[in-house]
Amino acid sequence: MNNKIRMGMIGGGKNAFIGAVHRIAANIDGQIELCCGALSSNPETARESGELLFLEQDRNYGTYQEMIEKESLLPAAVRMHFVTIVTPNFAHFAPAMMALEHGFHVVIDKPISLTLAEAKQLRDKVQETGLTLCLTYTYSGYPLVKQARQMVKDGAFGKIRKILVEYPQGWLSLPSERDGNKQSAWRTDPSKSGISGCMGDIGTHAAQLAEYISGLEITKICADLNIMVDGRALDDDGNVLLKFNNGANGVLVASQIAAGEENALKIKVYGEKGSLEWHQEEPNTLKVKWLDAPTQLYRAGQGYLTEAARFNTRTPAGHPEGYLEAFANIYRNFALTLKSKLEGKTPTAEMLDFPGVEEGVRGMAFIENVVASGLSDQKWFDFKI
């Protein structure tokens, strides 16, 4: 027995992509221990998967209901501290709600739920229980994203005037869901993904990133959602004009039929005095541009960065960290927050810097608004929550 924070995983069994990522992210810093799991909706697959992960036999559960119930009966020094839910979207709400009701903290892969209504119920439950819900909007975990946010907050660029964010991927260029690709199958299936495909899967990341860095909120949208591969039921591509609450304008592009792109999330934020540019595929550089001075390259791991950025790196400059470390930052900050609370302390601002239920609600609102705008003939559509 040790002092680590104990995690129970729901979903993420054999062959699941994002479950493995969550486990690595939780492992990296040695603060979290996978103590139990219900790793598949199929009890047999769940147990087989648990064995591969060295779960103790009696905590290798067949269903999440069983896991939550049995764990809640274990002594406090043994039972899991939180569940992490890495199932497809449609299977987020029920286990999250049940976990909260049984007193467990929760991590959920984004988007938080299938509908905005579910998201609001989760928000209410979190407020009611005082538990912590963490949502893995991975990209806000990168140190230079935090640097960007801090520089905007500090007024380095003056008032923000324009935000361009794009998230092109190419992996749905072909109808691979018809060829047995599991990842594309559930993401193009409304019963599993919800009312949006591309915008729900990656558009939400882009919107969250824009709001996270700028500290602004989207207030109006004008969306063009497209199905570019014939026969699909959900958008696989879209372009959205944006207005923010300070008068800034913007554009959000997300596409999964951008052939030849990998995971090319990019953002540019323009202020009165300068601007910033960040690319997820080269995440250790933040380009900062000025009206009358040379462009600067801020680099992860450097001593000149703000505390927020430095707190979220492990290696010196020039030793690139990446996606898994950004993901791990969310888990580590969440774990430090839990540990701090368990020890009766107040978590620091750095510890508390991870996305939560409020971002979850905004994310679902983004999906519902953007789909409604896409269907509308009206140009500007109020962003409603």
Added chain:
Amino acid sequence: MNNKIRMGMIGGGKNAFIGAVHRIAANIDGQIELCCGALSSNPETARESGELLFLEQDRNYGTYQEMIEKESLLPAAVRMHFVTIVTPNFAHFAPAMMALEHGFHVVIDKPISLTLAEAKQLRDKVQETGLTLCLTYTYSGYPLVKQARQMVKDGAFGKIRKILVEYPQGWLSLPSERDGNKQSAWRTDPSKSGISGCMGDIGTHAAQLAEYISGLEITKICADLNIMVDGRALDDDGNVLLKFNNGANGVLVASQIAAGEENALKIKVYGEKGSLEWHQEEPNTLKVKWLDAPTQLYRAGQGYLTEAARFNTRTPAGHPEGYLEAFANIYRNFALTLKSKLEGKTPTAEMLDFPGVEEGVRGMAFIENVVASGLSDQKWFDFKI
């Protein structure tokens, strides 16, 4: 006396920016000779400017009217072959029309005119006279833009699905037009620029580039035009959703308040099988991406390029050519076309590869449509000519 094509310049005197660029572009290949000029609307400034450029005294004119009339009386072996008009937008139409009426070919800096109606009159006059009108949409002069166009045409990427073009500049971030900056003064003045600022100045470049590379036509738009610096009369920023005639969608962003940007025109064109990406600030590389194969970097000057690209470079690979050479390609192809016609030959397809009056009409239509769409509450707006 030699065999060069002879040019008379209208506008472009002392301190003018684009006039100097036109002269360099015309000089580079040794095919064109500046034989006369009316270099300013102020006759005194015109003559002083002509002296600095070594114009012969009797062909250093005070007004364009004088120039066109006197030149048309000179023997064919001496008189200018064409006029080049490098004045602000409002002063394009009258000299162009007069030149055409006197039998001179014409080069005009884009956009072709102040209004779509003027552009159509010029088109009619060109058709009537059989003369050649060349419009300096510079960016289509780059060799790798021609490579891109050819690859799309050859079907390398399959059907085009999406086009993202952005043209951010930062030079109008401050209200420099109030501090005596001449360039910003005329470009923010409706009486000199027309009904649009940013979209007329650089949005038209972006639209022309998208259509030139893709071979497609914009059919619907949804425009958000903005005045981000208080007190301006014309848009200094804008975002436009696009639909093309083959069903492709797109986004066009143009901004002159994108603080810290220089002249960062970029385009990405996505097809079913792959995509291309080109950046004006690093013009000698064309990034070509594929669904299942490594991304390729096509480089200017290489032997593997198409004829269209190779025809438009002067130096071997690795010896970067730039903006002035792209500009010169337009002048050179125009000059070769004239020379070919003068010699009674049919110009080749490579020679004829420069923007003309049709692009001028489409450019003015873009401006008028985008302004109308910007003012409308309707989401999708038909692109009308």
Added chain:
Amino acid sequence: MNNKIRMGMIGGGKNAFIGAVHRIAANIDGQIELCCGALSSNPETARESGELLFLEQDRNYGTYQEMIEKESLLPAAVRMHFVTIVTPNFAHFAPAMMALEHGFHVVIDKPISLTLAEAKQLRDKVQETGLTLCLTYTYSGYPLVKQARQMVKDGAFGKIRKILVEYPQGWLSLPSERDGNKQSAWRTDPSKSGISGCMGDIGTHAAQLAEYISGLEITKICADLNIMVDGRALDDDGNVLLKFNNGANGVLVASQIAAGEENALKIKVYGEKGSLEWHQEEPNTLKVKWLDAPTQLYRAGQGYLTEAARFNTRTPAGHPEGYLEAFANIYRNFALTLKSKLEGKTPTAEMLDFPGVEEGVRGMAFIENVVASGLSDQKWFDFKI
């Protein structure tokens, strides 16, 4: 108790840099468990450090001698499988030898020892015991380095003619060892680092990378080692001309006074038909250049990569992995090899792909040869082992 491979750590206590990196690397894939440690040469610091890492009290040792002895008395199902030695160079040999003598496998941070003689003794001991020794030449753990190696091996570039490898860092530009910086203190101290500073610390990485990718061996060198910061006892900079066993030539540059550089290891390998280029700071791209075809960008995570590259990534293309994952690849492959042997199986070629005692001997030979060449007036110096 579970099925993980159990690790005992020597060195790497509080405030140590590389120890933390080793722990993260070992954690990432969930295959290895830190079961015990002697985390500092100071027993008190060792124990304090162990508590922070949640070591069980009775396996949180004060010295490595105690650890090796006590662990060897534990039942096989409990005792550590291997030690990892993350002390400064001078303290590698003794614990490594003792561990091997007690039947434990060994991981050592590079370079393997203080002298070539020690390295050879370790090699003999490894051969005698049949145990496995793994050396963390991190950079050979990157997937695209493995891709590069495989492409060279497959003859994609024809005969290799030239190798340029450079490893500039700037962190010793100032004499920070006099201001209490521990990292610079031991690395500039001959009693801790050995006979070379820069070449021992990073030149060895560069040499190993060149030989690993090319499959060639350095046979002759001509070294210029420099002390650029006054008062140092060891080289902080150096340039080395190289000849390889197939007739190829090369240059190796290593510097720790390259002000403004982070960890900018780069390599270019030129063959008859093409070449490759890889930068450690952007490790997920391998640039492949051809005589008569567009340059290609091979990207980590892509399906078109060789098995060797694909085996060493965890995430899809566009989700950048970095230094810690490269490091983790070495640990994971080592762990898979041990597990395979424990299960009586033959490890696959992919599992066995980690640096070992032979690379350790070559690395020490590199250091001794390069120092001797640096002191010599003779131009070419035979690389002797």
Added chain:
Amino acid sequence: MNNKIRMGMIGGGKNAFIGAVHRIAANIDGQIELCCGALSSNPETARESGELLFLEQDRNYGTYQEMIEKESLLPAAVRMHFVTIVTPNFAHFAPAMMALEHGFHVVIDKPISLTLAEAKQLRDKVQETGLTLCLTYTYSGYPLVKQARQMVKDGAFGKIRKILVEYPQGWLSLPSERDGNKQSAWRTDPSKSGISGCMGDIGTHAAQLAEYISGLEITKICADLNIMVDGRALDDDGNVLLKFNNGANGVLVASQIAAGEENALKIKVYGEKGSLEWHQEEPNTLKVKWLDAPTQLYRAGQGYLTEAARFNTRTPAGHPEGYLEAFANIYRNFALTLKSKLEGKTPTAEMLDFPGVEEGVRGMAFIENVVASGLSDQKWFDFKI
């Protein structure tokens, strides 16, 4: 007749590469007029070439001797001001000497001559006549190279400690000289190129660039020259260790068998406080790195640049200039110097900023020293002039 500076060209007829480049460079700024030529060693080819360039018939000469003699008999207001010599290396000296003896200024393509002895004779003749000799070391014509030089001179980086310059090309990877390629034929032929191939052709550029930017002089070298393609008589590849007169060390790599490289000249200059990096293939960015502050990207055309850089651009930032403009800067500065002298004025420092006979002598000394060092068993070789 106008006020331009008048140029007579020697060599550079039909199919010559560098002659065309010189003409474009001379054309760009409208300051220089090609008034006569002896464009080939074959009088017939010379005359045909002259016709294509619109030379007047009586100034389209069959030999350079004829040209120099006849031009010197013309009235001052008509005769050429200078000759430009764009023949292969072996044919530089005689026409240069004859031109100087007849009172003409001279431009020569680098290297200045076939031997160091010739170079010294030219230096003596220049000193004796007071005429101006300009040498087209193109790369020192780039604006950001001038920015780099000025920043070093101003002490921005403190004392310079290390210079890494590399110039890899791939175009001689195959023995194309045996397949009728004229460019490779003369460059691999000792009777036309002199005692060095690669080092004479491009190594000299690299050495000049290093000395130009740093303001230092090479004092010792250790050269490894190689013939990597069997059957060649001259080096096609080489690596040179360097020492500079302030104690800095360096490496110069030049290769023409670096398969897949275009014209990839790069330089890095490291000082005590920071460093700079410049790549010829992306010439409009100068990377400036600091010990404790973000890396900066200085960009051509920006107002924050030094006067030396700004004087040598024609377009605003973001409108890329390239190789031809760098070349044109040398011609323009040379022409402004001549014009200034013709008008009895003293040329400014900016006008005088072009390579001359001193650089020519150092260039030839570089070639002779590097070849001698390459043949020597001695490690360090004094750089002798």
